[in-house]
Amino acid sequence: GGARPLQGKRVVVTAGGTREPLDPVRFLGNKSSGKQGVALAESAMAAGAEVIFIHAHMDIAPPLNAKLHSVDTALELRAATLSAAAGADVVIMAAAVADFRPSTISTGKIKKRDNVADPVIKLVRNPDILVEVVAHRAAQNQSQLIVGFAAETGDADHDAHSYAQAKLVRKGCDLLVVNEVGPGESGAEKVFGQDGNQVEILALDGASPVQAAGSKRQVADAVVRVIAERLGTS
Ligand code: C5P
Secondary structure, X not given: OOOOOOOOXXXXXXXXXXXXXXXXXXXXXXXXOOHHHHHHHHHHHHOOOEEEEEEOXXXXXXXXXXXXXXXXXXXXHHHHHHHHHOOOOEEEEOOEOOOEEEOOOOOOXXXXXXXXXXXXXXXXXXXXXXXXXXXXXXXXXXXXXXXXXXXXXXXXXXXXXXXXXXXXXXXXXXXXXXXXXXXXXXXXXXXXXXXXXXXXXXXXXXXXXXXXXXXXXXXXXXXXXXXXXXXXXX
């Protein structure tokens, strides 16, 4: 293989954390920094790919030289991703997508004086974009490679690996990049916003898992290597 194994390939990368509005000034969000997604985009571009970078809220700047598309909510991310995926060789879903959104968005700011009792926020489920990308592939481009991400914790019943394996099968993506986060807040802090990462790359076809650790760029390079091998271009 050459130094640019993704030359001529179109790669969609999603990154950052969605924000689900409650009213004009408030939202439900998450701690995703966008760092792993930016590293993936940079690694794919270094390998010669043309990258479409679809990002929700991030703590850092998006990558230079990618085609950028900024979104706020899961529904916006879904529309942008399904549209970009239609012409892509590879889709990498590194975004932290809200599983639920407020069922209604107040047109005016929610005020204390309007709420005599403590207010209750009703949530509705967001679509699973990764599952939809997999479903669309069947009709459009059988050879498209789809990569998901998952942060997993183990518990008394099952370890993180077996939860991740079940998720891979449920979602139907080709590869699942798994962060094992420790129980509780302290483990999650090891992943969100940090520069280092440790992952296991699981394959739906049963190929041996690949371990990668180091900076988020080193992890991204490992993911890109596995992708290039799968495309037969490495
Ligand atoms: O279910 P979970 O959030 O752990 O799955 C993680 C993977 O699924 C990530 O690749 C994430 O981008 C994707 N996802 C999605 N749409 C959702 C929830 C997660 O595409 N609503």
